[in-house]
Amino acid sequence: xxxxxxxxxxxxxxxxxxxxxxxxxxxxxxxxxxxxxxxxxxxxxxxxxxxxxxxxxxxxxxxxxxxxxxxxxxxxxxxxxxxxxxxxxxxxxxxxxxxxxxxxxxxxxxxxxxxxxxxxxxxxxxxxxxxxxxxxxxxxxxxxxxxxxxxxxxxxxxxxxxxxxxxxxxxxxxxxxxxxxxxxxxxxxxxxxxxxxxxxxxxxxxxxxxxxxxxxxxxxxxxxxxxxxxxxxxxxxxxxxxxxxxxxxxxxxxxxxxxxxxxxxxxxxxxxxxxxxxxxxxxxxxxxxxxxxxxxxxxxxxxxxxxxxxxxxxxxxxxxxxxxxxxxxxxxxxxxxxxxxxxxxxxxxxxxxxxxxxxxxxxxxxxxxxxxxxxxxxxxxxxxxxxxxxxxxxxxxxxxxxxxxxxxxxxxxxxxxxxxxxxxxxxxxxxxxxxxxxxxxxxxxxxxxxxxxxxxxxxxxxxxxxxxxxxxxxxxxxxxxxxxxxxxxxxxxxxxxxxxxxxxxxxxxxxxxxxxxxxxxxxxxxxxxxxxxxxxxxxxxxxxxxxxxxxxxxxxxxxxxx
Numbered sequence: 001x002x003x004x005x006x007x008x009x010x011x012x013x014x015x016x017x018x019x020x021x022x023x024x025x026x027x028x029x030x031x032x033x034x035x036x037x038x039x040x041x042x043x044x045x046x047x048x049x050x051x052x053x054x055x056x057x058x059x060x061x062x063x064x065x066x067x068x069x070x071x072x073x074x075x076x077x078x079x080x081x082x083x084x085x086x087x088x089x090x091x092x093x094x095x096x097x098x099x100x101x102x103x104x105x106x107x108x109x110x111x112x113x114x115x116x117x118x119x120x121x122x123x124x125x126x127x128x129x130x131x132x133x134x135x136x137x138x139x140x141x142x143x144x145x146x147x148x149x150x151x152x153x154x155x156x157x158x159x160x161x162x163x164x165x166x167x168x169x170x171x172x173x174x175x176x177x178x179x180x181x182x183x184x185x186x187x188x189x190x191x192x193x194x195x196x197x198x199x200x201x202x203x204x205x206x207x208x209x210x211x212x213x214x215x216x217x218x219x220x221x222x223x224x225x226x227x228x229x230x231x232x233x234x235x236x237x238x239x240x241x242x243x244x245x246x247x248x249x250x251x252x253x254x255x256x257x258x259x260x261x262x263x264x265x266x267x268x269x270x271x272x273x274x275x276x277x278x279x280x281x282x283x284x285x286x287x288x289x290x291x292x293x294x295x296x297x298x299x300x301x302x303x304x305x306x307x308x309x310x311x312x313x314x315x316x317x318x319x320x321x322x323x324x325x326x327x328x329x330x331x332x333x334x335x336x337x338x339x340x341x342x343x344x345x346x347x348x349x350x351x352x353x354x355x356x357x358x359x360x361x362x363x364x365x366x367x368x369x370x371x372x373x374x375x376x377x378x379x380x381x382x383x384x385x386x387x388x389x390x391x392x393x394x395x396x397x398x399x400x401x402x403x404x405x406x407x408x409x410x411x412x413x414x415x416x417x418x419x420x421x422x423x424x425x426x427x428x429x430x431x432x433x434x435x436x437x438x439x440x441x442x443x444x445x446x447x448x449x450x451x452x453x454x455x456x457x458x459x460x461x462x463x464x465x466x467x468x469x470x471x472x473x474x475x476x477x478x479x480x481x482x483x484x485x486x487x488x489x490x491x492x493x494x495x496x497x498x499x500x501x502x503x504x505x506x507x508x509x510x511x512x513x514x515x516x517x518x519x520x521x522x523x524x525x526x527x528x529x530x531x532x533x534x535x536x537x538x539x540x541x542x543x544x545x546x547x548x549x550x551x552x553x554x555x556x557x558x559x560x561x562x
Contacts, residue, residue: 319343
């Protein structure tokens with residue numbers, strides 16, 4: 001059977017399309033009228049009964065949403081659930097607003113029209129656990145970014161000045177072994193330095209043992225990611241997260257990339273000045289100006305949203321600094337082998353606190369000052385800045401100036417007075433919202449078959465009923481199609497959870513060439529420094545499918561160069 005979504009306003013930035021028209025679905029793919037007619041002529045005439053009609057008049061039709069940075073799997077999430085089990089409502093802790101169980105996570109993403117999500121902090125030695133938990137996020141496709149930049153192997157290779165080609169092979173091996181789609185660095189060198197008693201490590205400060213600087217780590221990894229052909233740039237959690245004045249560290253991190261592609265994640269937390277009576281100010285304008293000067297830079301925002309949440313991060317240095325701010329007053333700090341760390345600190349953002357209000361305003365400034373929505377991605381760094389379920393509210397803040405001004409009047413008055421929000425007239429258009437939540441995430445991750453509605457794309461299609469209240473519009477779509485299956489409908493109240501759970505779990509991974517012999521030779525002499533041999537990191541496709549329960553689909557980036 002073919003499904004025709006008829007008469008909606010189809011917004012597909014990947015094809016430059018914003019017009020009333022139809023979207024056709026056959027099986028799990030989107031097809032054009034011409035392609036459909038050709039198939040029908042081959043198989044014989046098609047009757048009207050072979051086509052299901054969906055009336056989308058007065059509605060907006062988009063591809064399924066893509067969240068490129070959301071913490072939905074791995075040990076840190078499990079630790080947070082164990083720490084906060086007494087905080088969850090009633091007898092259903094899995095339905096927590098800010099830390100839902102894996103199955104509930106999938107349900108809530110689909111309810112908003114999101115169909116693909118990525119865990120951005122997958123420690124290599126914990127990759128199996130992360131993939132297993134993501135396989136339980138029923139109904140949505142997932143992927144992970146492997147963490148490098150604090151592992152003993154890499155730090156020693158940089159310190160010993162091994163050839164870049166050898167480091168490239170090591171990075172390619174870890175990406176392939178852990179079934180990752182990208183590489184992330186968290187506080188480059190800082191997590192390792194924390195284990196030796198260092199409590200702050202700036203971008204050009206040498207590591208207390210290895211002598212390498214964070215800028216060296218970022219430079220080497222940016223080059224490795226680029227040269228092995230990963231589509232997504234190095235995903236960077238910069239030094240000095242949350243520290244007033246850290247904009248200088250962020251700008252130094254940009255310079256460390258030497259013009260190569262670099263993605264700064266949860267940039268709001270790295271965008272602080274140290275001016276004013278509170279010793280903290282917005283530096284959003286400085287980062288936006290740096291982005292204009294450096295077209296190699298993309299960001300996701302990590303918007304703060306008011307309310308209770310929990311911060312979870314591999315950045316133990318930062319989490320150790322903030323543990324006294326925990327609400328409720330308990331936290332967890334963990335060293336993970338010799339690869340990274342983990343810190344869990346519950347937190348409540350309050351709109352009448354100066355710092356929290358300023359963080360909220362800085363995130364919105366970044367969104368609204370940025371010229372190109374294809375370089376600024378909508379995230380809350382779930383759950384660190386707030387739960388992903390606040391995305392519809394955030395979209396309304398971006399798309400409705402009057403609503404934003406009302407919200408601005410409710411925050412701490414000194415934060416509102418020091419913010420440039422009141423003077424920004426810009427309102428995001430629907431095509432710009434589609435860009436930063438659909439087509440741009442797909443493009444930056446090298447996913448050519450999603451984030452768009454072109455012929456042959458995966459039939460992840462969302463129909464939103466047009467409404468002036470963008471929160472209401474984006475909170476509950478009229479229809480959600482996943483791989484061509486109708487799994488959400490507000491017309492008949494349908495939420496087909498059985499159909500959702502029958503959707504095969506998919507892991508999206510990168511396809512790179514890997515010279516394992518070179519990588520193993522590079523780290524062989526360091527094996528005594530870690531708890532397990534590098535070969536134990538490898539997760540085969542068979543293990544992913546037969547044990548973890550997720551089928552791997554690989555996407556190739558730009559191709560390997562040497």
